[in-house]
Amino acid sequence: MGKGEPAKLYVNGAILGYKRGLRNQYNHTSLIKIKGVDSKEDTEFYLGKRVAYITKVTATDKYGSRFRVNWGRVCRAHGSNGVVRCKFRRDLPPQSIGGRVRVMLYPSTV
Amino acid sequence: NHPDEDSTTAATGKMVAAGSKTAKVAKGPRWYPAEDEPSKKKAVVVKQNEVNTGNRKKKGYCTDNQIKISNTQFYHPQPTKIRASITPGTVLILLAGRFRGKRVVCLKALESGLLLVSGPYKVNGVPIRRVNQAYVIATSTKIDVSKVDVSSITDAYFARDKSSEEEEFFAGDEPKKAVVSDQRKKDQEKVDAALIKSIDSVPLMKNYLKSKFSLGNNDKPHEMVF
Numbered sequence A: 001m002g003k004g005e006p007a008k009l010y011v012n013g014a015i016l017g018y019k020r021g022l023r024n025q026y027n028h029t030s031l032i033k034i035k036g037v038d039s040k041e042d043t044e045f046y047l048g049k050r051v052a053y054i055t056k057v058t059a060t061d062k063y064g065s066r067f068r069v070n071w072g073r074v075c076r077a078h079g080s081n082g083v084v085r086c087k088f089r090r091d092l093p094p095q096s097i098g099g100r101v102r103v104m105l106y107p108s109t110v
Numbered sequence B: 001n002h003p004d005e006d007s008t009t010a011a012t013g014k015m016v017a018a019g020s021k022t023a024k025v026a027k028g029p030r031w032y033p034a035e036d037e038p039s040k041k042k043a044v045v046v047k048q049n050e051v052n053t054g055n056r057k058k059k060g061y062c063t064d065n066q067i068k069i070s071n072t073q074f075y076h077p078q079p080t081k082i083r084a085s086i087t088p089g090t091v092l093i094l095l096a097g098r099f100r101g102k103r104v105v106c107l108k109a110l111e112s113g114l115l116l117v118s119g120p121y122k123v124n125g126v127p128i129r130r131v132n133q134a135y136v137i138a139t140s141t142k143i144d145v146s147k148v149d150v151s152s153i154t155d156a157y158f159a160r161d162k163s164s165e166e167e168e169f170f171a172g173d174e175p176k177k178a179v180v181s182d183q184r185k186k187d188q189e190k191v192d193a194a195l196i197k198s199i200d201s202v203p204l205m206k207n208y209l210k211s212k213f214s215l216g217n218n219d220k221p222h223e224m225v226f
Helices: A040-046 B053-057 B165-171 B182-201 B205-210
Strands: A010-020 A025-034 A050-056 A067-078 A083-088 A100-104 B045-048 B067-069 B090-094 B103-109 B115-118 B129-131 B136-142
Touching: A010 A050, A010 A083, A025 A067, A025 A100, A040 A067, A050 A083, B090 B115, B103 B182, B103 B205, B115 B182, B182 B205
Parallel strands: none
Antiparallel strands: A010 A025, A010 A100, A025 A083, A050 A067, A050 A100, A067 A083, B045 B067, B090 B103, B090 B136, B103 B115, B115 B129
């Protein structure tokens, strides 16, 4: 933790796929595996937290940034092993499966 | 919850054909007040039949008397509930915004529900600022802020200058340069003077406030005690 380094205030998560049964999938809800969260009790802390799916793009926005964010929220636990269901403003693209997501620490209830 | 004037079910439960001569039968209101006598403060009586006011005190059927009470009487905006872990003097970790990761002292809760916070400025560069409790983690560390006077700082203190719309429209999209008024600098000095005294009295508190909070690679916030 150097003086000028940005603080990391999120937990990494992996995109596992969409909510689905074997033959039907529901793209509006994605499944996320949050690092270090391995049981249903552990997910309670993360419920409601905002999730960011960040992509890099060639065009700059008005502030000069090339990063675009698709915001979402952790909705509920999925199963008993710490996987979590998230809904995003725009459904996650299928290319993102296996990709990285940032689970922020806000809105905080601590 | 308004007694439905168009209802075709009479008070006695008899179904009456709409449009028939007997359609206008005495019917009870759909909503019965819990108290016998509606409290004077709460009830906003919008419309009341003048006939048969004597029936009002009767619990149960009000036959000809139809009292319409607006739903807005039930809405009483309450002050925002601040988490129990956040009190004046608590050290907070800012989770988002320009000063994310910084540890900061909570001074008080403002009327709007936002928290008034100060770095102090000399310690970590955070000025007197407002922050929403949702974007903050409250630590168990407390500083004595009884000697700090922030009574003059309210939500109005942070209101933006109202320049004319036209000026802003012509100014364009570029972010405006922030100008810190002298008033703010003075208030900052005043608040921080008392704060820094409290901070210096606790060993390592200054270093603690200077340091940033950051999650390490194997950190699990759901297992942390703040």
